[in-house]
Amino acid sequence: MSVSSTKNKQVKFFSTFNELVETPFEGIVNAHCLNRNLVGNFEEVVNKLILKEDIxxxxxxxxxxxxxxxxxxxAREIIINDYILLANLGASPTINLLKHYERDTHLDFFPLDVYSFHVDSSQIxxxxxxxxxxxxxxxxxPNDAVTQKILIPEIRTKLKELYEVNENEFESFLEEFYFNLHYQANPDAKPINLGLGNLWRLAVxxxxxIVPPCVHRAPKENKNELRLLLIC
Structure with missing residues (x-):
């Protein structure tokens, strides 16, 4: 199913880059998408690049x-043009050839990695x-399809037992170590896949x-296949 055919109200679609970046988020809309069907052989680009590290x-x-x-x-021209457009906005885009991200195995019930549904956070x-x-x-x-993990009673109890944090300092502890940024999908949640070639702008x-931050996760990589992405 094309991402543009979804009925999710958190997404707004655009046909130009300027609309994508200049239109403010509002209401429950926290994901803007420049919906594209790109022409070019991106697999060839990937095969010619050298993977030096996992990322x-x-x-x-x-x-x-x-x-x-x-x-x-x-394909190369499209990637470079996207990079330039974002750099000209004052952003710091990065082009990544990716085998996989580092997994967090410290807590089996609460992984703090990008494969977990999470929101991005910034002070600016x-x-x-x-x-x-x-x-x-x-x-x-959608934000109404997830529950903040630190609000789930059994998870909250486990965190308190493991770290023995003073009750008065517990909320600060959760924020300091980014537990507050992770979410659990509700049983009936239906993730929206961002698809290939679409340029997304997600609320942080x-x-x-003024809108809820966009809850997202990195995908499980396809077997024996690298990812090529631009992110900033």
Whole structure:
């Protein structure tokens, strides 16, 4: 199912980059999407790049040095153009070739990694931009389809037992170690997959944000397949 065919009210779709970045979030809308069907061979780009670490940052110079077919070159031009558009906004985009993110195995009942549904947080007004060009793509959920994990009684009790934090300091402890940013999907929740090629702008938890932050997670990678994405 195309992401644009979903009926979720948290998403607003746009046809131009300027609309995507200039339209303010409002109400329950906390995800803006530039819905695109990109032309180009992104798999060729991925196959020509070198994975040096599990998450390898790719520079514009490295992209420009690749010897590509016409379709591969079209894909490269799209990636570079997206990078420039976001950089010109004052953002700091990163192009990642990704095998997998680091897993958090410290607490089996409460992993603090990006595979868990979570929100991004900042002390300044900012948004998260994300586009997956190749490989598995991320999911988002409506805020009414999740429960903040620290509000789930059994989880809250376990955290108190494990860390023996003074009751008066418990909330500060949860915030300091980012437990407050993670969520559990409700039983009837239906994640929205962000798809390939779409450029997303997701609301971030910050002091100036007037809408609920967008709950999202990184996908489980497809077997023997890398991901290529732009994020900032």
């Amino acid at each position: 390898t940052t790719i520079t514009i110079e490295e992209l420009e040095q690749l010897e590509l077919s016409d379709n591969g070159n079209k 007004a900012t948004d998260t931009f994300l586009c997956t060009y190749y490989g598995a793509s991320s999911d988002i959920l 938890k910050n002091p100036q944000q």
